[in-house]
Amino acid sequence: MNAPQEARRFGSGRAVRRIEDPALVQGQGRFTDDLAPAGELFMAFVRSTHAHGRIVAIDVGTALAMPGVVAVYTGADLLASGILPIATAPAFKRADGQPMAAPPKRALAEGYVRFVGEALVAVVADSRAAARAAADAVVADIEDLPMLTDPHRALAPGAPVIWAGAPDNICAEMRHGNAAATAAAFERAAHHIRLDLVNQRLAPSPMEPRSVLASFEDGRLTVNLSSQMPSAVRGGLVDTIPGLKTEAVRVLVGDVGGGFGMKTGIYPEDIAVAWAALQLGRPVKWQAERVEEFLSAVHGRDVISQAEMALDADGRVLALRVRSLANVGAYPSTTSVAIQLLIGPWVTTSVYDIPVVDVHVTAVLTNLAHTGAYRGAGRPEAIYITERLMDAAARELGLDPAELRRRNMVRPSQMPYRNAMGQTYDSGQFESMLDQGLALADWTGFAARRDASRTAGKLRGRGIATFLEWTGGNALEENVTVQVTADGFIELTSATQAMGQGIATSYAQLAVDVFGVPIDRIRVLQGDTDRASGFGSAGSRSLFTGGAAVHVASEKTIAVSKQLAADTLEAPAADIEYAAGRFSVAGTDLGVGLFELAAQQPAARIVVAAGSTAGGPSWPNGCHICEVEVDPATGEVQVVAYASVNDIGRIVSPTLVRGQVEGGAVQGFGQALCEQVAYDPDSGQLLSASFMDYALPHADGFRDFKTAFDTSVPCLTNALGAKGVGELGTIGATPALVNAVVDALAHGMDGAGLGSDAERLQMPLTGERVWRALHGDFGAPVFG
Amino acid sequence: MPLLRLNVNGRPVQTEVEPQTLLVELLRGPLGLTGTHVGCDTSQCGACTVLVDGTSVKSCSMLALQAAGRSVTTVEGLARADGTLHPVQEAFIACHGLQCGFCTPGMMMAATCLLQVNPQPSDDQIADALEGNLCRCTGYVNIVSAVRQAATVMNAEGA
Numbered sequence: 001m002n003a004p005q006e007a008r009r010f011g012s013g014r015a016v017r018r019i020e021d022p023a024l025v026q027g028q029g030r031f032t033d034d035l036a037p038a039g040e041l042f043m044a045f046v047r048s049t050h051a052h053g054r055i056v057a058i059d060v061g062t063a064l065a066m067p068g069v070v071a072v073y074t075g076a077d078l079l080a081s082g083i084l085p086i087a088t089a090p091a092f093k094r095a096d097g098q099p100m101a102a103p104p105k106r107a108l109a110e111g112y113v114r115f116v117g118e119a120l121v122a123v124v125a126d127s128r129a130a131a132r133a134a135a136d137a138v139v140a141d142i143e144d145l146p147m148l149t150d151p152h153r154a155l156a157p158g159a160p161v162i163w164a165g166a167p168d169n170i171c172a173e174m175r176h177g178n179a180a181a182t183a184a185a186f187e188r189a190a191h192h193i194r195l196d197l198v199n200q201r202l203a204p205s206p207m208e209p210r211s212v213l214a215s216f217e218d219g220r221l222t223v224n225l226s227s228q229m230p231s232a233v234r235g236g237l238v239d240t241i242p243g244l245k246t247e248a249v250r251v252l253v254g255d256v257g258g259g260f261g262m263k264t265g266i267y268p269e270d271i272a273v274a275w276a277a278l279q280l281g282r283p284v285k286w287q288a289e290r291v292e293e294f295l296s297a298v299h300g301r302d303v304i305s306q307a308e309m310a311l312d313a314d315g316r317v318l319a320l321r322v323r324s325l326a327n328v329g330a331y332p333s334t335t336s337v338a339i340q341l342l343i344g345p346w347v348t349t350s351v352y353d354i355p356v357v358d359v360h361v362t363a364v365l366t367n368l369a370h371t372g373a374y375r376g377a378g379r380p381e382a383i384y385i386t387e388r389l390m391d392a393a394a395r396e397l398g399l400d401p402a403e404l405r406r407r408n409m410v411r412p413s414q415m416p417y418r419n420a421m422g423q424t425y426d427s428g429q430f431e432s433m434l435d436q437g438l439a440l441a442d443w444t445g446f447a448a449r450r451d452a453s454r455t456a457g458k459l460r461g462r463g464i465a466t467f468l469e470w471t472g473g474n475a476l477e478e479n480v481t482v483q484v485t486a487d488g489f490i491e492l493t494s495a496t497q498a499m500g501q502g503i504a505t506s507y508a509q510l511a512v513d514v515f516g517v518p519i520d521r522i523r524v525l526q527g528d529t530d531r532a533s534g535f536g537s538a539g540s541r542s543l544f545t546g547g548a549a550v551h552v553a554s555e556k557t558i559a560v561s562k563q564l565a566a567d568t569l570e571a572p573a574a575d576i577e578y579a580a581g582r583f584s585v586a587g588t589d590l591g592v593g594l595f596e597l598a599a600q601q602p603a604a605r606i607v608v609a610a611g612s613t614a615g616g617p618s619w620p621n622g623c624h625i626c627e628v629e630v631d632p633a634t635g636e637v638q639v640v641a642y643a644s645v646n647d648i649g650r651i652v653s654p655t656l657v658r659g660q661v662e663g664g665a666v667q668g669f670g671q672a673l674c675e676q677v678a679y680d681p682d683s684g685q686l687l688s689a690s691f692m693d694y695a696l697p698h699a700d701g702f703r704d705f706k707t708a709f710d711t712s713v714p715c716l717t718n719a720l721g722a723k724g725v726g727e728l729g730t731i732g733a734t735p736a737l738v739n740a741v742v743d744a745l746a747h748g749m750d751g752a753g754l755g756s757d758a759e760r761l762q763m764p765l766t767g768e769r770v771w772r773a774l775h776g777d778f779g780a781p782v783f784g
Numbered sequence: 785m786p787l788l789r790l791n792v793n794g795r796p797v798q799t800e801v802e803p804q805t806l807l808v809e810l811l812r813g814p815l816g817l818t819g820t821h822v823g824c825d826t827s828q829c830g831a832c833t834v835l836v837d838g839t840s841v842k843s844c845s846m847l848a849l850q851a852a853g854r855s856v857t858t859v860e861g862l863a864r865a866d867g868t869l870h871p872v873q874e875a876f877i878a879c880h881g882l883q884c885g886f887c888t889p890g891m892m893m894a895a896t897c898l899l900q901v902n903p904q905p906s907d908d909q910i911a912d913a914l915e916g917n918l919c920r921c922t923g924y925v926n927i928v929s930a931v932r933q934a935a936t937v938m939n940a941e942g943a
Contacts, residue, residue: 208884255886697923699912703928
């Protein structure tokens, strides 16, 4: 095999080994907590043990006098130093027209505490142990105030008030669609489906806890941390710390041990660490303990909904009506509100041609921790609601759930299709995805499998989700700087951020396509705000925005270099050809190597920057089908089959996208079956504060995935034709699995199951909950 | 401070440690072996798994002093002296058994221990052996495949 062919084996569309892996499997990763600069100090936080209270006094005297303690900061100290709260953009409104109501979110609580785990005092000491011990010696006198955890209760007259700025506890609300037209559709509907549904609160739980190391040297603040959005962290520090200028801050991100949306934007703790480093002139580090992650990292989901679907006699969906309360905790952010008020509703009609909707979402303040992005962020909630309604409708109409979906799908001829929320899908062949999914799952062979399960004493059910999602975060521009170096490397610098998804490998493959050099010649540099600033990585945007920029910048680099080669070779640029790392004059044996050419430049390198802007979001979509067995004796649910067909447009890294879909699906199983952030409603204490109480999926769960991709429908909004992939698994898996359990219980052992009563099932479908449902106990009403 | 003598990745180590120092703290701190990670406070996640005398141990649940006179192997000690990767490391790369890589060292150490005890494990036995190691990225699909592949390679090498 010659060299160009060899290089192309590592180009896009090829299954390659990740360039990230050799370091990671040898323990040579660089996670933030691996850094240990000389003279570093350690921060520990005192956190509120009260769900709601007034800070009467904080005594730090004992803590300050303890060995090794260097400094202790309270919220009052930071306020006196002029540290500002984290800003919320006034993007959302309350019904009265006032801007979104959210109490000031400060680095350390000042005046009041509003959830268990809120950072109250920061202690800095010369060892982790000393900092922790001193934190334990801080005495906080807090006067309890009435508290609440439930968003429905929060709206009742006379409910405790979380923040004086919002006496009704409403943060913001939005009403979408056409209420009158929807009401008219329900009037004439042959079928009216209603479900109350819970999307419970989840802990994203990347395995690497948050970690921050700040140092102040020569007038510059350097912050190393585990983040998906280095530039946003820089912005957050500049916005909150008085006198700090953007150019005086450098944010560095090394390896990130998982993000899932949880490591987007700035956290209060980041500000406290940075401030201490500025004050003390020594490196200060904070590594979150896992309990702190459960208490104070953002949670995901937490929405309760009254959902209704109107259908005609033939099973055509006429309208959707959804009333949701989003429990955004005590300190909502613009992001947490956007996820529920906008992003979820955008996909609520999903792959279906539903003419009209009436969606009303209210973000409610409670004494819980903040919510934020978690893999899917709004779309899993919305798709779960729509897919549960679809199955309930199919049951009522006596139709195959796949057939009901088919009757309602947006047709390829309708593309570009504008949905009832005003969102435009560029591409999608949803019925084809459905057909491929049904074939992969052997949909028609289900009856025999159900019989076999019954023989084994198990209830078998199947569930389907056909769905799409919106990706890109509406941040559609990316820039990439290419540097060709004299020592033989092509460096790609991007402000998008690796967090474990393998984006560096995908970028390298795209560069190999253009440069035709071996993949080990490509280096990807990320996580340094001195070298690149931008949105970062969230919303499944990195490949279709940043990857497109890699492609464009690489091609521009060839074009620029061609001119340099023409100068060197004293030939017209039009006669210069490029292949596999070498420029040559057509029809001669004259030539110069790309890296040799770089060495000849004044700076011994060729530097080219270029960008790309996608024309819109991407709309990845799929058909996910799950089969379960339920043990009627215990209520335990086992996933026994999972087939999915996914349209993510053009595929750059086949191995990686499969890993994204299947790993994401297991996270989706987690929501369906076992995960729940639980608070005690009477005290606001967090009950699920460790991996003993918060149940992540373990290795003994389902792994036998059938996963397929249809690459015949490229995205039309970006140069690559790629669609996002990172969130597809969580979005599809949760409704597919829950629908399967509902089906199992509705059907029962011999068709004598719970029938439509099974629709009352709510996540997580633990053995206990399913067992109780089998015995007629569905728990308290959702809107109790 | 008590003096501690032990062997780490084939090299003798002699150091003073506080009695309350955890093995993981010794490894990550004074010994600079940061490939062993800390992902929780309750011995659930397994990111800190190392081998002590060949048996997998969560190094957050053992005092450094308890390792006195014993041999500790961390992820940094998995590859051969000439740099050739251990079959388990090779298989994790080949099977895409890692995404963020944070749980990976602990996963590989637990897998290495399993394959010493049971050179031909079934998939269920692999999953069972990794029950104490959490991964949030992969859904464990490719981790179990990687361990299976490593077993195949190691058996072929040993044959």
